[in-house]
Amino acid sequence: MPTQKTLAVTGNVLVAEAMRQCAPDMMAAYPITPQTTIVEEFAKFVANGRVHTEYVTVESEHSAMSACVGASAAGARVMTATSSQGLAYMWEELYIAAGMRLPIVMANANRALSAPINIHCDHSDIMGARDAGWILLFAETAQEAYDNTLMAVRIAEHPDVLLPAMTCLDGFITTHSIDRAQVMDDESVTAFVGDYRPTYSLLETDTPVSHGSFAGLGGPYFEFKKSQRMAIERARGVIKEVGEEFSKLSGRPFGMVEGFGMEDAEVAIVVIGSTAGNSRHVARQLRAKGVKTGVVKVRCFRPFPYAELAEMLKGVRAVAVLDRSESFGAEGGPLFLETRSALYDLHERIPVVDYIYGLGGADVKTEFIERVFTDLTDIATGAAAPSGLVYLGAR
Amino acid sequence: MATIKELSRREDRLEGGHRLCAGCGASIAVRQILLGAGETPVIASCATGCLEVSTTIYPYSSWKVPFIHNAFENSAATISGVESAFKGLQRAGKIPADKRVKFVAFGGDGGTYDIGLQSLSGAMERGHDMVYVCYDNGAYMNTGIQRSSATPLGAWATTTEVGKVGRGKSMRRKDLTSIIAAHNIPYVAQASISDWKDLTAKSEKAFAVEGPAFINVFAPCPRGWRIPYNMSVAIAKSAVQTAFWPLFEVVDGEWRYTKRSVNRENRAPVEEFLKPQGRFKHLFKPGNEELLASVQTEVDRYFDYVLKRCGL
Numbered sequence: 001m002p003t004q005k006t007l008a009v010t011g012n013v014l015v016a017e018a019m020r021q022c023a024p025d026m027m028a029a030y031p032i033t034p035q036t037t038i039v040e041e042f043a044k045f046v047a048n049g050r051v052h053t054e055y056v057t058v059e060s061e062h063s064a065m066s067a068c069v070g071a072s073a074a075g076a077r078v079m080t081a082t083s084s085q086g087l088a089y090m091w092e093e094l095y096i097a098a099g100m101r102l103p104i105v106m107a108n109a110n111r112a113l114s115a116p117i118n119i120h121c122d123h124s125d126i127m128g129a130r131d132a133g134w135i136l137l138f139a140e141t142a143q144e145a146y147d148n149t150l151m152a153v154r155i156a157e158h159p160d161v162l163l164p165a166m167t168c169l170d171g172f173i174t175t176h177s178i179d180r181a182q183v184m185d186d187e188s189v190t191a192f193v194g195d196y197r198p199t200y201s202l203l204e205t206d207t208p209v210s211h212g213s214f215a216g217l218g219g220p221y222f223e224f225k226k227s228q229r230m231a232i233e234r235a236r237g238v239i240k241e242v243g244e245e246f247s248k249l250s251g252r253p254f255g256m257v258e259g260f261g262m263e264d265a266e267v268a269i270v271v272i273g274s275t276a277g278n279s280r281h282v283a284r285q286l287r288a289k290g291v292k293t294g295v296v297k298v299r300c301f302r303p304f305p306y307a308e309l310a311e312m313l314k315g316v317r318a319v320a321v322l323d324r325s326e327s328f329g330a331e332g333g334p335l336f337l338e339t340r341s342a343l344y345d346l347h348e349r350i351p352v353v354d355y356i357y358g359l360g361g362a363d364v365k366t367e368f369i370e371r372v373f374t375d376l377t378d379i380a381t382g383a384a385a386p387s388g389l390v391y392l393g394a395r
Numbered sequence: 396m397a398t399i400k401e402l403s404r405r406e407d408r409l410e411g412g413h414r415l416c417a418g419c420g421a422s423i424a425v426r427q428i429l430l431g432a433g434e435t436p437v438i439a440s441c442a443t444g445c446l447e448v449s450t451t452i453y454p455y456s457s458w459k460v461p462f463i464h465n466a467f468e469n470s471a472a473t474i475s476g477v478e479s480a481f482k483g484l485q486r487a488g489k490i491p492a493d494k495r496v497k498f499v500a501f502g503g504d505g506g507t508y509d510i511g512l513q514s515l516s517g518a519m520e521r522g523h524d525m526v527y528v529c530y531d532n533g534a535y536m537n538t539g540i541q542r543s544s545a546t547p548l549g550a551w552a553t554t555t556e557v558g559k560v561g562r563g564k565s566m567r568r569k570d571l572t573s574i575i576a577a578h579n580i581p582y583v584a585q586a587s588i589s590d591w592k593d594l595t596a597k598s599e600k601a602f603a604v605e606g607p608a609f610i611n612v613f614a615p616c617p618r619g620w621r622i623p624y625n626m627s628v629a630i631a632k633s634a635v636q637t638a639f640w641p642l643f644e645v646v647d648g649e650w651r652y653t654k655r656s657v658n659r660e661n662r663a664p665v666e667e668f669l670k671p672q673g674r675f676k677h678l679f680k681p682g683n684e685e686l687l688a689s690v691q692t693e694v695d696r697y698f699d700y701v702l703k704r705c706g707l
Binding site for chain 2: 023024025026028052053054056057058059060062063066067068069070071072073074075076078092093096202203204205206208209210211212213214215216217219220
């Protein structure tokens with residue numbers, strides 16, 4: 001079993017530590033708040049000779065991901081980190097990284113998108129990239145950000161998967177707050193993540209291979225896309241397998257969805273990221289008063305755990321989805337759309353209400369969560385569900 | 396520098412049978428550049444464009460070297476990633492310490508002067524051991540002859556149309572080679588497919604230096620320039636003879652003019668370069684004499700600038 005030490009550090013420091021332990025061969029670095037301290041921490045590892053990583057200080061996020069694509073195609077273990085506008089600027093490259101089946105691992109500090117400009121937490125940036133073909137893991141805490149990073153490497157590089165993976169943590173709330181977390185010893189991490197063995201590397205100069213070929217004009221573009229879907233479907237099993245192995249090793253749980261009180265919950269909140277903690281806190285208080293509350297945290301957004309979510313929500317009488325991003329013109333936020341779709345095949349029809357909250361780092365107060373549970377209890381006892389979106393705490 | 400005999404014995408690293416047009420300057424440029432690399436393994440990246448789509452139609456590839464196409468604007472950033480991976484893997488002992496590899500990025504003028512300028516500038520500044528080769532045909536040819544910042548003054552393009560009011564491109568071209576020289580990298584050159592000895596020699600020098608190198612290669616496009624396919628090399632030659640495209644190199648900051656047979660006194664009039672090309676046809680119509688004269692003035696201004704930088 002690994003030796004673990006307990007630290008009191010920020011989420012970003014832990015992500016950088018996890019990256020160091022995974023020993024990337026190449027890292028692309030470009031600053032953007034609130035991600036910057038990840039690449040800054042890593043720069044110290046470079047300066048102190050603690051890593052063999054070639055640290056590439058690119059001139060933009062677009063070049064960050066472009067260089068990562070080149071390096072990954074060359075057979076290197078490759079990492080980078082970004083946030084918000086930076087992720088948006090990479091958008092073109094996100095699809096290319098996934099389409100070329102390159103297991104790049106990237107941290108994203110979840111932050112609002114302009115305009116108006118705002119540097120604080122929400123999930124607009126990452127939800128804009130949700131269909132890019134990446135595996136998306138979300139952290140509630142700094143500990144989960146650390147754990148997710150280690151697992152992301154294993155999942156992305158698995159021969160049945162070979163897809164890029166993003167490990168997402170809430171800007172400032174998780175990236176910059178000092179939290180208590182356990183860190184494994186280097187040897188255990190090395191053994192857990194293993195070596196990356198690329199199938200086709202550009203650096204095998206005796207057996208030249210062309211990457212990024214043209215598949216139009218009646219070529220097999222459609223078939224490539226189908227095989228990409230098959231890969232992310234295979235990732236479901238790999239994520240569970242890797243999660244179980246990691247749980248045994250670390251003593252910490254991992255599920256694509258994780259429930260609180262779901263054994264007997266009558267009303268439940270579905271949530272992503274740091275607000276899961278606030279939700280559990282309120283749910284626990286209400287349980288003490290006899291309200292059968294539950295919270296489902298979605299830790300893996302792509303591939304989306306439809307079956308697991310439906311199984312967990314089965315029997316609940318009313319569900320609230322907390323969305324920290326908009327999908328303008330759609331019926332609700334991204335998590336709402338996925339959740340309601342996941343519940344469609346159940347025999348019972350569960351009312352689902354979408355709450356948009358915390359955009360641009362707007363406060364998430366416990367009374368907001370209380371209000372959500374009150375609404376759900378009313379709906380469960382026969383009140384009409386609100387029609388349309390509910391904005392929690394918008395002035 | 397290799398003789399033509401030696402060059403003829405080297406392996407052609409861009410196989411024939413690709414789908415570029417007859418007379419395309421891009422494939423000539425690529426073959427000459429790769430010949431200049433000698434026997435050392437080379438890894439190539441290429442921007443989206445004619446060269447890429449015509450040489451890598453899945454499952455075929457004309458590239459006999461490891462090749463990567465990523466997107467339009469990031470050929471430089473992509474090869475910088477490949478080179479960085481090589482360094483990281485070598486440092487980790489996963490690649491033998493004595494293994495030598497050379498890295499080259501190709502891009503057209505649209506992918507280099509315009510949309511890829513940031514990516515190129517960043518890679519040059521970071522000092523990667525790489526050669527960037529721009530094949531300059533003066534427009535976005537793959538998308539159908541739209542003007543780029545490399546399109547010459549007065550040229551017709553499908554976005555600088557000639558009509559009752561329009562007289563082709565009204566701005567002069569960007570001097571990309573000087574911009575890259577201002578990055579103070581070890582080697583920068585301007586070359587042409589017509590002067591193969593000069594071009595392969597520059598390629599050899601570019602690959603030989605430690606750190607970034609850049610070569611801007613004049614590469615006519617018969618389709619976009621409205622010239623017969625068998626005129627590409629002749630037109631490129633006339634660009635050099637008229638000093639429309641002066642050949643020079645900048646070695647560690649020292650500018651050197653490499654076509655001493657063409658000077659201020661004996662350079663041919665630019666009309667010799669313009670006249671055979673359909674894209675300049677309107678310049679020779681009555682009423683456009685002033686525009687034609689301004690093209691000559693611009694060519695002379697740039698030639699004078701280059702010669703002065705070279706101390707001539």
